Amino acid sequence: MTNSTGTKATSGTRRAAIYCRISQDRGGAGLGVARQEEDCRALCDRVGWDVVAVHTDNDVSAYSGAPRPAWQELLAAVSRGEVDAIAVWHVDRMTRSPRELEDVIDLADRQGVELATVSGEIDLATPTGRMVARMLGAAARHEAEHKAERQTRQRRQAAEAGRVAGGGKRPFGYEDDRVTIREGEAEVLREGVRRVLANESLASICRDWQARGVVSPAGKPWKPSGLRRLLASARISGRREHTPRGSWEGTRPLLGEIVADAVWPGIVSHEDSDRVRRVLSDPARRRRVEGTTRRSYLLSGVLRCGKPKEDGKACGWGMSGRPRSGVARYVCPNTPGTDACAGTATNAERTDQHVRDMVLAALESPAFMRRLRDQDDAGQELYDEIREDEEDLEALALDVGERRISRKEWMIARQPIEDRLNQNRAKLAKVSRIAVLRDFVGSFEDMQARWKKMNNSQRRAIVTACVRSIEVRPANPRKRWDEDRFIFDWIA
Ligand SMILES: [Zn+2]
Known part of the structure; x- marks a missing residue:
């Protein structure tokens, strides 16, 4: 007033x-x-x-x-x-x-x-x-922005009514006509999406692809930045995305707005594409992944210190890899200014082996897999809810823009939707990790063989798809190696 x-x-x-x-x-x-x-x-x-x-x-x-x-x-x-x-x-x-x-x-x-x-x-x-x-x-x-979007889309649709726009190299996964799927590459691309959804780092995927001779349409090895753009592009899900020129400065933003279904077929589902776009554009992931690529210890951060403090509760600090006299160990870190107790340590090699065996045994169990899969179904439901809520918010914004509802009504209506969205997104980020197991699970021996060929980033994705964390109790001085020290917090 x-x-x-x-x-x-x-x-x-x-x-x-x-x-x-x-x-x-x-x-x-x-x-x-x-x-x-x-x-x-x-x-x-x-x-x-x-x-x-x-x-x-x-x-x-x-x-x-x-x-x-x-x-x-x-x-x-x-x-x-x-x-x-x-x-x-x-x-x-x-x-x-x-x-x-x-x-x-x-x-x-x-x-x-x-x-x-x-x-x-x-x-x-x-x-x-x-x-x-x-x-x-x-x-x-x-x-x-929508107005600009509509205008540009109209121009592009007019231009592309006859045929798909050419120029530049063909997109990975498609033939030179930019429409026909190149099946060999498409399979690799789907695999890339699954691995990202399973929290594997882009650098790790690039290293693996390079070892297997997978190259870009220009014949070059994949780099994390290029792979990130490839997997985050809506193109691979058969949708056209668009970022109006002049709406950004410097580098083009990773995600544009998805404006239409494309004339070419998708290689991955809309659902997987939306998930991977969300994962790759999450700034928290970038930091996490940068840490991951440097980490050579499989279980850093997965292991929690279980030594009781004065109040009887476990220390709970994330254990990290520290070699001592050439022997790799996980320790509750002695970091000044933190609450870490620095009172727990365990041999890294034996701990990795034990955790691997526990995880493979769990994955071999049909009951465990059934429970995990139930969670994946929950993921589908979450995904649907998220889509609906996002659409509702869009519609509301339109309503207020065109004055069908008042601003006050808008504010009141959007709050519960946004709250639910945030909760569901957080949940979805967790259940999506299970995707990695689709290619991994088999007999114990099969899984062991696959595990051997994996790098730590891939193995870590498997472990974190199964357990939230593993508590490490203080060592029993009378035992050299004591598996009872490890308390698993299984996801399912
Ligand atoms: Zn501790």
């Missing part, structure tokens, strides 16, 4: 500047600059503001970083104290990005500037008003 009697007891009348922006990001009637100005003048009249200036920018792109001289002028006038209120048609006229909006909010704080919009009143001095402004900005941006 605007309030012209506010806290400033200076003159009583606010000096308002009207800001208009011409752009193509909102179609239809009413957004010609004349209409914007007229509406804003009426608004200022209504709230008793004195219009002292009108600033107009011609800015045809919704989110390009093109400078807006008139906007800069207006900000300068505000800083000089010549203007103490701004009237705009809609928040999306004023700011084109969340960052620009934050600048305005700062300014409102510093200079006590008031803001009024024709399409609704916003009080930047209150947290609620700011939240509304931020949401309106986000909704407008969403709408603008």
Whole structure:
């Protein structure tokens, strides 16, 4: 709510500047600059503001970083104290990005500037008003991006109506016509998706592919960065994805928006593609994987120190690999500034063997596998729920954009959906690890043979598909090797 009697007891009348922006990001009637100005003048009249200036920018792109001289002028006038209120048609006229909006909010704080919009009143001095402004900005941006999306898609669809666009090397997994699947590569590609879903590192997959002579369409060995783009591309699931030019700076973002089903067939399912896209774009995974590629110890972080502390509870710290006198061991680390007790150690080689045998024995058990598979089915359900919730959020954003529901209703409606989404995504990240076992499980001997050929990153994926963690109790000084020290927390 605007309030012209506010806290400033200076003159009583606010000096308002009207800001208009011409752009193509909102179609239809009413957004010609004349209409914007007229509406804003009426608004200022209504709230008793004195219009002292009108600033107009011609800015045809919704989110390009093109400078807006008139906007800069207006900000300068505000800083000089010549203007103490701004009237705009809609928040999306004023700011084109969340960052620009934050600048305005700062300014409102510093200079006590008031803001009024024709399409609704916003009080930047209150947290609620700011939240509304931020949401309106986000909704407008969403709408603008979709608009650009539709335009580009139309152009591309027109261009591609006859045939698939050529140019550049053929995509991996497809023949030169970019439509026919090249089965040998397609199989390798599906395998890559499964391995990523099983938490294997890209570097590890690249090393393995190189050893097997798998190369890119350009005839070069795969590198993690290229593999990441390949597996995250919606193309491999037969969907067209698009990132509007000018919506990013520097490197193209990993994920574009999926705009349509493509004319070429997919090599992997939409579901697997969505999962792998989520995994590969998760910044937490990047850090994790970078750690993984350096780790030569199979069970670092899987093993937890089980030595009781003074309160009787286990230390619980993740054990890490540390050699002593040339012998590899896992230890509760002696890291200053942490709660790690540094009181547990175990021989790495024997521990790895024991854990391998326990895991293979579990996987040989039909009952264990049945329980794991049940969890995978749960994954399918989770996946469906996530899809539905995402679609609901999209629909809601559209509703508020087209004013079918109020902003307040929007805020109330989206909260439970977002909460559920976050929970389900976290759960899904866990159950997806089970995918790795599809190619692995067999008789104990088969699994042993496969295990032998794997690297530690692959083995780790198998272990973590079966156990959450393994607690290591303190050693019994009378025993040289004691398997009872290891307490497995099985996933199923
Ligand atoms: Zn400890």
